[in-house]
Amino acid sequence: DTAVSQTPKYLVTQMGNDKSIKCEQNLGHDTMYWYKQDSKKFLKIMFSYNNKELIINETVPNRFSPKSPDKAHLNLHINSLELGDSAVYFCASSQSARKLFFGSGTQLSVL
Amino acid sequence: DQQVKQNSPSLSVQEGRISILNCDYTNSMFDYFLWYKKYPAEGPTFLISISSIKDKNEDGRFTVFLNKSAKHLSLHIVPSQPGDSAVYFCAASEPYNNNDMRFGAGTRLTVKP
Numbered sequence: 001d002t003a004v005s006q007t008p009k010y011l012v013t014q015m016g017n018d019k020s021i022k023c024e025q026n027l028g029h030d031t032m033y034w035y036k037q038d039s040k041k042f043l044k045i046m047f048s049y050n051n052k053e054l055i056i057n058e059t060v061p062n063r064f065s066p067k068s069p070d071k072a073h074l075n076l077h078i079n080s081l082e083l084g085d086s087a088v089y090f091c092a093s094s095q096s097a098r099k100l101f102f103g104s105g106t107q108l109s110v111l
Numbered sequence: 112d113q114q115v116k117q118n119s120p121s122l123s124v125q126e127g128r129i130s131i132l133n134c135d136y137t138n139s140m141f142d143y144f145l146w147y148k149k150y151p152a153e154g155p156t157f158l159i160s161i162s163s164i165k166d167k168n169e170d171g172r173f174t175v176f177l178n179k180s181a182k183h184l185s186l187h188i189v190p191s192q193p194g195d196s197a198v199y200f201c202a203a204s205e206p207y208n209n210n211d212m213r214f215g216a217g218t219r220l221t222v223k224p
Contacts, residue, residue: 043214102154
């Protein structure tokens with residue numbers, strides 16, 4: 001059983017398209033996150049959701065929108081994709097916020 | 112601003128020897144520190160953590176040392192094994208903002224047989 005699963009694993013798309021990445025966790029955690037690993041390999045937080053409330057939103061363009069239908073899911077929707085959006089996106093969840101459980105990542109390539 | 116820094120992008124050690132991975136931080140409000148391990152095409156997985164009230168935490172072959180005055184922590188792996196070859200991320204969080212965990216850029220460890 002995969003604790004945090006995200007799909008797709010690879011996503012190749014054209015500039016200007018809209019795409020979504022799905023994430024589900026079966027750990028019963030209250031908080032879910034989206035992280036972006038950029039070209040310099042830093043993991044940077046984009047969003048976190050706690051009981052359906054957005055509690056962190058770093059300086060992320062509003063083309064990115066997290067959507068949480070329930071506590072076990074946090075999807076990432078991206079509008080009007082740009083070349084600079086190419087990165088690896090990781091979903092994560094936590095209960096205590098002191099220890100994160102990550103999905104396996106989605107490699108997004110914008111052409 | 113990168114509040115957590117791992118200045119060595121890579122490290123290579125011989126099997127059986129000690130691996131020492133270093134991490135520096137700039138935010139004096141950080142009170143909890145973690146190391147994550149990442150294999151290719153997988154997400155980071157939790158390895159070991161330390162609270163700022165301690166200066167050492169040990170778990171089997173892995174030991175994390177914290178030097179608060181120097182704002183420095185290190186991960187020691189003894190003895191190193193080929194299966195330890197991975198990217199290691201240092202992370203830190205503040206006590207009242209602990210949903211915002213900050214990560215370093217990672218150090219790629221290669222353990223040679």
